[in-house]
Amino acid sequence: GAVVSQHPSWVICKSGTSVKIECRSLDFQATTMFWYRQFPKQSLMLMATSNEGSKATYEQGVEKDKFLINHASLTLSTLTVTSAHPEDSSFYICSAALHRGTYEQYFGPGTRLTVT
Amino acid sequence: DAKTTQPPSMDCAEGRAANLPCNHSTISGNEYVYWYRQIHSQGPQYIIHGLKNNETNEMASLIITEDRKSSTLILPHATLRDTAVYYCIVRVGTNAGKSTFGDGTTLTVKP
Numbered sequence: 001g002a003v004v005s006q007h008p009s010w011v012i013c014k015s016g017t018s019v020k021i022e023c024r025s026l027d028f029q030a031t032t033m034f035w036y037r038q039f040p041k042q043s044l045m046l047m048a049t050s051n052e053g054s055k056a057t058y059e060q061g062v063e064k065d066k067f068l069i070n071h072a073s074l075t076l077s078t079l080t081v082t083s084a085h086p087e088d089s090s091f092y093i094c095s096a097a098l099h100r101g102t103y104e105q106y107f108g109p110g111t112r113l114t115v116t
Numbered sequence: 117d118a119k120t121t122q123p124p125s126m127d128c129a130e131g132r133a134a135n136l137p138c139n140h141s142t143i144s145g146n147e148y149v150y151w152y153r154q155i156h157s158q159g160p161q162y163i164i165h166g167l168k169n170n171e172t173n174e175m176a177s178l179i180i181t182e183d184r185k186s187s188t189l190i191l192p193h194a195t196l197r198d199t200a201v202y203y204c205i206v207r208v209g210t211n212a213g214k215s216t217f218g219d220g221t222t223l224t225v226k227p
Contacts, residue, residue, distance in 0.1 A: 002162075004159075006159075031212065032212035034214055034215075036217075043203075043217045043218060043219050043220060044154075044160070044217040045217075046214055046215075046216065046217075049214055091157070093159045093160070095159075095160075095215075097212035099212070102148060102165065102209030102210060103209055103210070103211060103212045103213070104150075104162055104165065105150075105152075105162065105215055106162060107152075107159035107160045107161070107162075108159050109158055109159045110157070110158060110159045112157075
């Protein structure tokens, strides 16, 4: 149990276009999901916290108008990279919080975004 | 969340135990120690977590010192598939709080 999926697993888009990435908790409900970004040979950097039914909370330095997050249901959060540029090329990973006495985080497999 | 310190890299022979240390000297009383690993180009995988008692599951054992300022993740019989970056994270476990990832330890299991 506690499986998180992401779609697509990889995407290539042209500069200036927008890309939507989906994150789903397949066998549990998650009121809170997180979005991370990871550049090559670096650690995960938290971008934002997504709460079902409310606005996302963005980390300092992350442009909320560029990275739109929607958490419309207890099993789905989406990240839309608007007007993508080559510097947005990265590995995007989501996670969902599951309460089992304590809160555990389960991560999706990640989405590789390449902007040409 | 408390800051953690891990060695950047470690090697381990296949079949031997891998012991990965983590220092978290500023840990608070309500913070848990969580371990995740990330195999190349995949999302992190939850391994184990604990508060103050030692914990064991099918993947690993977690040993937390009595003062809780450090911990060790033990993979009892490392295999080549255990080669990954291992992250030690400290955070409050009673809310769905964010996890802050440090640089982790790159474990290389060698034949």
